[in-house]
Amino acid sequence: MLTFAQEAASYETLDSNATAVICCGVTKEFGRGDGKSIALRGVDLDVAAGEMTLLVGPSGCGKTTLISIVAGLLDPTEGEIHVLGQDLRVLKGHKLVDFRGANLGFVFQQYNLLPALSAVENAAIPLIALGIKRREAIERAGELLNAVGLGSKLKAMPSQLSGGQQQRVAIARALGHEPKLLVCDEPTAALDAESGRVAMELLRKVAVQPGRAVIVVTHDNRIFDYGQTIVHMSDGRVVEVERGNA
């Protein structure tokens, strides 16, 4: 927690709306020879902190590959990528993992809650991964779940929750350690319209904070309104960036 606070403090000096992610000529190729496929063809992208950036485009356009690279889960074939002022290419192994654990939050399309853990335990995992004691982590996770309106479902198992509720647990989980960058992969794709709307409201209200960048990958045009910046991708390239939306 201390390291997290220190690191958070170091970023505090930046402009709250400073650029959180800088991609420069990012290219990603999978495979080799004839089986080679090119997912990204030189993406240049800046993501500003303090707002929600939507990454939209048809399936297979490279959205998921791009956020995987941004999140440090994939190495780019070429190009530079700086996240929160850190060149990801120099971070290797557990340092990268620790960086992710401290600074990034994730919301997945399938929520990826551990089915064997209760809601509050799921929400506490990133805190525990950071080294916070289990009891304290669970206490704070409980507060977070309160904040996302699931105060009554702390002990519920994921299987006992609806999709929307699970996604809210996932959002609480992603925010517990106050990451500087929140990466959401199709957060509403598995939800009905109402649940999707609640989730997006939640993201806009709780997630978007000064100094925190939120990247949402989606092809759900119902939620385009929630993003301040909308980045359109197609065939491995950024084709359009709409800023100052909504």
Next chain:
Amino acid sequence: MSIPVTRIVLPTVAVMMLGFAVNHVASESRVETEPPPPATPPRAPFGLSVAATGIVEARSENIAIGSALPGIVAEVYVSSDRVGSRVAAGMPLFRVDDRHLKAQLAAHRATLRAQQAQLAKLEAMPRREEVPPIEAKVRAAESDLVLTSDALKRELSLRNRQVNTEENVVQRTTSRDGALHRLEQARAELALLRAGAWNADIEVARANVAQAQSVVDQDLVEIDRAIVRAPVDGDLLKVDVRPGEAVSTAPGKALVMLGDLKQLRIRVEIDEEDIPRFRANRAARACSRGDASQTRSLRFVRVEPYVVPKRSLAGETTERVDTRVLQVIYEFEDIRGGVHVGQQMDVYLDASTESQISE
């Protein structure tokens, strides 16, 4: 739902089953105890010892008495009840049937008597009643001579007178000579009669008597041999004969066993491989089989100089062991009960070297 099963039931069951298994192993694979043997086996009492087995015997050694004559046992004077008691030398032990010998004796005695009578008869000659007729015969011859002599004298005087013939003279002379000879004959007969039996005849008769006597004596000895007597003073160790049993003179079977129990000895058999380690004139201890706690001190007596083939002490005649043993005789130092002649004992002989003894 899942919590009690996985968090409580399963670990409890697992730990209990492990405990059960550990307990099972612990109880089944208990360390085997090493109890002492049911009875203590004999132990070597000396630092270095030669172990051997021995048989207790009497000082006189064990005298196995057999029968001189084969036959059926007629009478046993020492019944098996009297085993262990003392017998004096010469005491009859048993008698073999001797009826045929006695019958023979009677016959031979009769012969003896006959021979004796014959001798007596010869010695009693001449028979008195036979003398007077011969004497009478002498006297008759004398008378006859007187008569014929007188007739001759007359004839001679007649011849001088030339009265008679020469023929008459010769006749009268021959007649007188005949009477003279008859008188000589009668006198010789009387002398023969008076002389009695011929000495040589008497000697023959005497020899016959002696022969018959010795046959009788022989019978008496035979009859006496049918009675088996103790040859020495001793204790009756074993009586293995009963009236009616047939006995032979073949060696090996002891009908009566005699021995002097005043001092017991033990005949120790030492394996030939152990002979080099055996030392004479050393102490030894013996213990009865089955009671190794009580050992008895032994005193060295002598070594039998001849190494004999080992004879099985277990009495197994089928057992043949091609090894030889040195027999050494030891004497029991104290006479306590509990040791019996013929008993097998485990014996330990002191075989310590001189240096060990001085220590």
Next chain:
Amino acid sequence: MGWVAIKMLAGDRTKFFGLIFGVSFAAFMMSQQVSVFIGIVRRSASQIVDVRDAPIWVMDSRIRHLDEVPGLPATDLTRVRSVPGVDWAVPFHKGQGLAKLANGESRSVVVMGLDDATLVGAPVEMLAGELADLHKPDAVIIDKAGYEYMWPSEAKSLAREGYRLNRTFEINDRRAIVVGVCRASSPFVTLPLLYTRFSQSSRYTPERNAMNFVLARAKPGENEQEVCRRIQEATGRLALTREQFFWKTIHYFLASTGIPVNFGITIALGFLVGVAIAGQTFYLFVVENLKQFGSLKAMGVRDSKIVGMVLLQGLVVGFAGYCIGVGLSAGFFTMTNTMTHLAGLYLRGEAMVGVAGAVAAIILFATFVSVRRLLVLEPAIVFRG
């Protein structure tokens, strides 16, 4: 993160119990088979183990194992007694005879002749009768299994009616009277064991030299092996401590019978089944949870922790499975212990330890295979719906 790992594991009941079942089965099969194997092989030397009161065996030097015993000349007994350091020595006979029962049936029997005076080598535990009765004429003591083997029709009613003592049968045309029943380790071949006096045993099994062993003990303070060496030097016979003779016999049986191969196959099978079931299921379990592990990795859980979690899961499964497996094994032996022909077989400590190692190997193997999938896992998989 350990509790997370355990909750993950326990969360999938089917796989969890499947895993535990697999490991239990393997542990049960291996521990049971190893124990039976050890027990059976030990039976070949059980008469050696049963002689508790004499630790040194002297025998012909050409002997290969317990049941192949040429006789010794009677004087060897005194020669052994003469060896320095020997506390005592007594004769011992082991032979085979043919018993003729009253009903005309015949049984092969093992005849053990104990020194008449001391009864060294006598059975330790009597079930009926008195050991001292062995001094009676024609007396024999028979082992429990042998009694049931000789008179099988009575085996069922034994509990109710007890052993019938003083019954007679014949061996080699000599009368034998049962004066007692003892407990003895089962022999390798299930023949009745008859204990009798040495002098009598030679009548039951007429052999040239009745004594085929000399049992001895070293003086207190003497090294047994040193005394054995001295006996060998002095007599030219083979002198072994109980342990040495035991292993000599065991080694002979291991080397000259197909038993080790048979059991080896079964034990290997148990191991393979364990590897297959546990390894496979565990692998499947991990693969199924790849996404969750991926999420954890994305959320900043280090690889080492992930491996630790998987190892912990493996450990839990292994421990639970092992416990249940050996417990079942112990239960099996407890139940079969009352059956005469299985008596004396029990779960061996060495089997427990060995199986623990095997289970650890199974778990390590399963973990190793699964962890490889985790370590090469691209976290990007978590984004793919």
